[in-house]
Amino acid sequence: MPIVQIEEVIKIYEGKVTHRALDRLSFEVEDGEFLAVMGPSGSGKTTLLNLISGIDRPTSGHIRVAGTDPSTLKPDEAARFRRQELGFIFQDFNLLRMLTVEENIVLPLTLEGMPIKEMDARMRAVAKRLGLADILHKRPDEISGGQEQRTAIARALVHRPSLVLADEPTGNLDSHAAREVLDLMATINRENGTTVVMVTHDPIAASYCDRVLFIKDGAYYNEIHRDDRRRTFFQRILNMLSLLGGNVDDLSSVRLP
Numbered sequence: 430m431p432i433v434q435i436e437e438v439i440k441i442y443e444g445k446v447t448h449r450a451l452d453r454l455s456f457e458v459e460d461g462e463f464l465a466v467m468g469p470s471g472s473g474k475t476t477l478l479n480l481i482s483g484i485d486r487p488t489s490g491h492i493r494v495a496g497t498d499p500s501t502l503k504p505d506e507a508a509r510f511r512r513q514e515l516g517f518i519f520q521d522f523n524l525l526r527m528l529t530v531e532e533n534i535v536l537p538l539t540l541e542g543m544p545i546k547e548m549d550a551r552m553r554a555v556a557k558r559l560g561l562a563d564i565l566h567k568r569p570d571e572i573s574g575g576q577e578q579r580t581a582i583a584r585a586l587v588h589r590p591s592l593v594l595a596d597e598p599t600g601n602l603d604s605h606a607a608r609e610v611l612d613l614m615a616t617i618n619r620e621n622g623t624t625v626v627m628v629t630h631d632p633i634a635a636s637y638c639d640r641v642l643f644i645k646d647g648a649y650y651n652e653i654h655r656d657d658r659r660r661t662f663f664q665r666i667l668n669m670l671s672l673l674g675g676n677v678d679d680l681s682s683v684r685l686p
């Protein structure tokens with residue numbers, strides 16, 4: 430069953446110059462899928478995440494996420510929807526610097542007013558899963574980038590969201606930490622059935638997914654499914670990116686898997 434349905438979505442930014450950021454885009458994300466979205470700079474990836482999360486509304490077309498059309502929600506309903514149904518992972522981690530790892534992870538549950546004992550149990554379970562049990566009392570400045578991103582992933586998962594949205598989650602990590610984070614995301618997706626939609630420029634990151642959707646100029650371009658080994662999938666992603674064209678800088682950071 431699809432958990433995300435995008436149907437003929439158009440997003441036009443009005444301004445001095447009108448810009449069509451998404452152009453009749455349609456696709457679905459199956460429950461439990463790990464999907465990468467790739468496309469040249471400016472192709473509409475962030476716009477798409479903003480529409481899925483209800484931060485912004487489409488100009489036309491329909492979006493359903495876990496049975497809800499986020500664009501029909503009032504601001505307070507939309508905030509609650511995001512808090513309960515979605516988990517977010519960002520390139521720059523977005524941790525609160527004043528809080529410890531433990532406090533950052535537990536934040537989404539605090540906002541829901543969950544009893545302390547239950548919050549603590551949930552936090553410990555997810556922290557253990559992400560290898561954070563020994564650094565719970567440290568602050569973001571005292572841990573590595575990989576540990577920061579693992580804390581952010583724990584925070585994104587602790588309230589058991591229907592869908593996790595990740596925007597360049599490995600963009601600020603070295604290759605070792607990136608691999609660790611991607612392995613964890615893939616394991617959690619496989620074992621917990623958590624649906625993940627990840628925007629990335631990095632073909633290595635995309636090669637951890639079940640499917641890669643390519644968009645160009647806001648429109649659907651193509652998609653490929655992982656079939657065999659990750660290395661051959663990686664090669665097929667590279668081939669598609671070279672067909673897709675776009676900014677050469679997008680591929681400048683490619684490291685062989």
Ligand SMILES: Nc1ncnc2c1ncn2[C@@H]1O[C@H](COP(=O)(O)OP(=O)(O)OP(=O)(O)O)[C@@H](O)[C@H]1O
Binds near residue numbers: 443449474
């Ligand atoms: N608030 C806005 N107002 C006007 N134009 C916008 C706005 N947000 C994005 N755009 C334009 O819409 C297009 C798509 O932007 P978007 O950020 O979705 O692309 P992207 O694929 O995420 O790019 P990148 O990979 O560089 O992050 C770009 O041309 C951008 O300049």
